Amino acid sequence: MTGNHTHQHAGTAPMVEEVTDFEVLEIALRELAIEKGLFTAEDHRRYTEHVEQLEPAAGSRFVAKAWLDPEFRRLALDDAIAASREMGVDWLHPTGFGTPSDFTAFEVLEDTPTLHHVIVCTLCSCYPRPILGMSPEWYRTPNYRRRIVRWPRQVLAEFGLYLPEDVEVRVEDSNSKHRFMVLPVRPDGTEGWSEEQLTEIVTRDCLIGVALPKPGVTANAVRPVHPAIRPVTSD
Amino acid sequence: MTTDHDIASVRVRTLEHIVEHDQIWERVAAEYGVTHAVPPWKSSLDAMCDALDEEGSALPVLTRRDDEDRITREVYASLPHPENQLVALAHSLVARNVIDETELAARLEAVRARLDAGGS
Numbered sequence: 001m002t003g004n005h006t007h008q009h010a011g012t013a014p015m016v017e018e019v020t021d022f023e024v025l026e027i028a029l030r031e032l033a034i035e036k037g038l039f040t041a042e043d044h045r046r047y048t049e050h051v052e053q054l055e056p057a058a059g060s061r062f063v064a065k066a067w068l069d070p071e072f073r074r075l076a077l078d079d080a081i082a083a084s085r086e087m088g089v090d091w092l093h094p095t096g097f098g099t100p101s102d103f104t105a106f107e108v109l110e111d112t113p114t115l116h117h118v119i120v121c122t123l124c125s126c127y128p129r130p131i132l133g134m135s136p137e138w139y140r141t142p143n144y145r146r147r148i149v150r151w152p153r154q155v156l157a158e159f160g161l162y163l164p165e166d167v168e169v170r171v172e173d174s175n176s177k178h179r180f181m182v183l184p185v186r187p188d189g190t191e192g193w194s195e196e197q198l199t200e201i202v203t204r205d206c207l208i209g210v211a212l213p214k215p216g217v218t219a220n221a222v223r224p225v226h227p228a229i230r231p232v233t234s235d
Numbered sequence: 236m237t238t239d240h241d242i243a244s245v246r247v248r249t250l251e252h253i254v255e256h257d258q259i260w261e262r263v264a265a266e267y268g269v270t271h272a273v274p275p276w277k278s279s280l281d282a283m284c285d286a287l288d289e290e291g292s293a294l295p296v297l298t299r300r301d302d303e304d305r306i307t308r309e310v311y312a313s314l315p316h317p318e319n320q321l322v323a324l325a326h327s328l329v330a331r332n333v334i335d336e337t338e339l340a341a342r343l344e345a346v347r348a349r350l351d352a353g354g355s
Binding site: 015030039040138142147150 | 253260273275276287289318321322325334338353
């Protein structure tokens with residue numbers, strides 16, 4: 001398959017619509033390493049987030065404020081673009097990130113104890129850039145884009161996120177005029193926390209929906225070092 | 236464990252096939268008109284290296300890095316970066332008996348089937 005067959009939205013980059021041997025090798029090695037206990041899928045997700053060093057600061061503050069301020073929460077759910085302006089992000093003029101095509105319908109997806117959202121762009125790589133920064137590289141791979149809509153629990157498990165069966169998983173597909181961000185459930189153990197403390201645990205992956213916020217887990221946290229659960233030993 | 240001396244001389248035919256197939260990023264990116272400099276799996280590979288270094292003891296960091304330098308130079312000199320980094324890591328894990336080559340070949344086939352099942 002060659003030539004101009006990639007789907008493109010205005011202002012977005014073309015995509016490689018082909019699974020390469022190297023992509024397959026990277027996944028195969030990672031899965032075998034996880035199965036052998038060299039590290040966990042959750043470890044790998046955290047290191048990937050660290051590697052990419054994105055700072056979805058506005059989105060994190062947005063969620064922390066929505067957790068603390070019922071009025072802002074209502075505004076966030078009714079008119080996310082107006083709520084974004086309160087966070088200093090104007091979707092009409094997204095300086096630094098994005099293109100005019102990023103002026104869209106922006107919607108905040110509210111999680112509940114029995115409903116979990118995750119976002120994707122199955123056609124290309126649409127992403128709420130003004131508020132979350134650049135998308136992670138894995139978000140743009142055919143692997144994620146094709147499989148998250150068909151087998152969401154399997155793909156979430158690959159990120160180390162295992163949801164109980166009684167939690168409904170809803171996958172929202174972005175497009176050139178419609179972008180989404182997840183508003184996760186505020187986790188237990190954060191009672192009495194300040195907006196700043198809450199902001200720290202709302203990582204990019206929580207806003208996409210491939211991770212859940214947890215007290216003590218921040219993008220910049222010192223990562224624990226522990227031995228493999230099932231270490232491989234030489235004979 | 237295989238000694239350092241043997242690492243580069245071990246032949247891993249599964250990886251040789253991948254090299255021969257030549258689906259390097261530079262080539263497929265050009266074919267699809269993509270200008271991004273690195274392939275989408277690069278950050279995941281970096282994270283895998285970090286996770287191996289920090290979370291386990293199967294391939295200590297200095298060993299991994301020394302292997303990478305030596306194997307990319309001596310075995311996979313025809314591959315560009317970061318393909319050579321990825322293949323060198325796989326070579327190192329196989330040559331040091333952390334991952335069995337037969338097991339790797341089977342997994343490659345399974346992953347390929349799973350990803351292709353996603354359709355286009």
